[in-house]
Each structure stands twice: as C-alpha cells, then as structure tokens.
Amino acid sequence: MPLPLPPLVLALLDALEEPALLVARQRTEAANRAARALLGEGLVDQDIRFAIRQPQALDAILSGRDGRFEVRGLGGIERNFEVVLTSLQEGLLLVRLIDRSARIAAEKAQVDFVANASHELRTPLATVLGYAETLGEEGDLPEPLRRRFGDQIHAQATRMMTIIRDLMSLSRIEADRFSAPSSEVRLDTLVGDAAAAAAPLADSRSCRIDLALEEPPASVRGDAAQLRQLLDNLLGNAVRYGCRGEGGRVLVTVASEGRWARLSVRDWGEGVATAHLPRLTERFYRVDAARSRDGGGTGLGLAIVAQIVERHRGLLDIRSREGEGTEVEIRLPRA
Numbered sequence: 001m002p003l004p005l006p007p008l009v010l011a012l013l014d015a016l017e018e019p020a021l022l023v024a025r026q027r028t029e030a031a032n033r034a035a036r037a038l039l040g041e042g043l044v045d046q047d048i049r050f051a052i053r054q055p056q057a058l059d060a061i062l063s064g065r066d067g068r069f070e071v072r073g074l075g076g077i078e079r080n081f082e083v084v085l086t087s088l089q090e091g092l093l094l095v096r097l098i099d100r101s102a103r104i105a106a107e108k109a110q111v112d113f114v115a116n117a118s119h120e121l122r123t124p125l126a127t128v129l130g131y132a133e134t135l136g137e138e139g140d141l142p143e144p145l146r147r148r149f150g151d152q153i154h155a156q157a158t159r160m161m162t163i164i165r166d167l168m169s170l171s172r173i174e175a176d177r178f179s180a181p182s183s184e185v186r187l188d189t190l191v192g193d194a195a196a197a198a199a200p201l202a203d204s205r206s207c208r209i210d211l212a213l214e215e216p217p218a219s220v221r222g223d224a225a226q227l228r229q230l231l232d233n234l235l236g237n238a239v240r241y242g243c244r245g246e247g248g249r250v251l252v253t254v255a256s257e258g259r260w261a262r263l264s265v266r267d268w269g270e271g272v273a274t275a276h277l278p279r280l281t282e283r284f285y286r287v288d289a290a291r292s293r294d295g296g297g298t299g300l301g302l303a304i305v306a307q308i309v310e311r312h313r314g315l316l317d318i319r320s321r322e323g324e325g326t327e328v329e330i331r332l333p334r335a
Helices: 007-015 033-039 055-063 101-136 143-175 187-204 224-242 274-279 289-294 301-311
Strands: 020-024 027-031 067-072 080-087 093-099 184-186 207-213 219-221 248-257 260-267 315-321 325-333
Touching (some): 007 020, 007 027, 020 033, 055 067, 055 080, 101 143, 184 187, 187 224, 187 248, 187 260, 207 224, 219 325, 224 248, 224 260, 224 301, 274 315, 301 315, 301 325
Antiparallel strands (some): 020 093, 067 080, 080 093, 184 219, 248 260, 260 325, 315 325
C-alpha cells in the first residue's frame, strides 16, 4: 500500500524543475512530472528497481542514506546526472536527479576546442618557421625561390590571423548571447551589401549570385554587424563549395512568414552527405579538410553562424544532398 502523502507534499514535488521521487522501502511513493518524463509513466507504487537500473544510483537509493554523487546512463547512455539523496521522516527518501549533461558536454567541448585550435594554428606556424629559418641561413638563394618562400610565409601568417580573428569573433558573440539585439535591421539592405562584397569571389569562380527579396522588405530585431558577418560566411561557403565551374549559381531569398523573417542561401553544388549534417556547426569541423584549407576556410564559419542565430533567438536549418546542393535556412523574429 502506498503511503498517504499530503497534497501539499505532492504539489511541492511537482514544483521542482528537476526529476524528483519519494522512495520508501524500495517502492516509489511519488514522482513529479519531470521524473515521469525521464523515467517513464507508471512509476508510482512500483519497485524502484524497475525505474532506475544504474547500479551505483540504485545501490545508494536502496541503502536509504543521504548522499550526493554523479552517475552516467540515467535516461540515456550519454546523459550525466547528479543524484542527491535526502532522508525524510517516516522512512521516506527524496531522490533528486539534476541533469549535468550540458555542463559535461561544455567541458568536453572546451577541451576539444583548445586541442583543435592548437592544431589549426600549429600547422601554419610550423610552415612559417620552416621557411623563415631557411631564409635566415647563410648563402644566397635564387630570387624566384626567395620570393616563393616569402609568399608562403605571408599566406600562412594571413591564415593564422584569419583563425585568430574568427576565434575572437566567436568569443564576442558568445559573451553577448544572453543579450537579445534590439535594433531594427532591414534584411534586403544587408543582403545587397553582402552580395556586392562577395561578387569578386563569385566572378573568379564564374558564379552568379541571384537575389529574391520580397516587397515590402522584411526587418528584424538584430545586430547589423553580426547579421552581415552571418551573410558573408554563408555566401562565402556557397560560392567556394557550391559553384561547380561555369554557370554556377547561388540564390539568396528573403521572405516574411508570420512572425518570422526567412533568409535562405541555396546552391546547386556537390552537396554534403547526410552523415555530416549534424556536425557542420561544430568548431573546426570540415567535410573535406584539405579542400577547406585550399579554399581559405577556417572551419569556424558555420559555428559563427549558429552562434549569431542563437543570439538573435532564431532557428537554423541546413539541408543538403550529395549531387544536389545545399540550402541554409535561417528564421529570425520580425521587428
């Protein structure tokens, strides 16, 4: 028989944001909405071992003693929870499950980020040092060779500056992510400026940039500089990797849909395999590392786009199929 629990106790349990259960003598006496969503319905008046199978957590709960520890595997193989056990009167044990998955993932992402950034900077730096040492050695070098070494040093130093610039840009965007932009920005003006800036790159690849802008023009609440950076990154990617020789085309569309302004950049290039799509916004992730570096990419462009969209309280969707091209669609709240 379940213990009779006062309605106030059940109300307080449901008020907790994290999953919480009341356990007595191996039996779940009560579970709040968050616990039922995590562990399944039908928890109440059941043996706790049917709900929690993680060995460390189960042993601690069955002991009935106070405790606090972290476990992995509750509610999903990759999820991490802090389990807090608090003894109450009448043999009740309050079990709170505090999700630490985001913190663990952030710590891992930070470690991976430092490792990837170090690797990305190490390669061009090694090239610069190698050529500089050769130029510094005694003996005459033929002028064409000296010039080629100098060009390589300049190119690799420029690459390092680009990576550092993008890293600083990411840091600034992340620092502002909790502050929603408040200025009114016309998307047609930004798109026109970005297309004009990308025209020389498009011309060099025999690529055409077409614009489809609705009337009247859509406006959003945004940071004009960040939205311009977003467009520069999307157009740069589309032209570099989506224009296949003569007759290549990139289409930029701006339209209003209810409370959203929809911005789309579409190309008809080689496209991206489905397996890569979930990782495209990861920092330094590249579908083809050699091709990206040859094209001047740092592997940070879409990561910056994702952070800008998040700060603007928008939605990002990337659709692509091999041989059919790629479309990046962004929805931003209208002003």
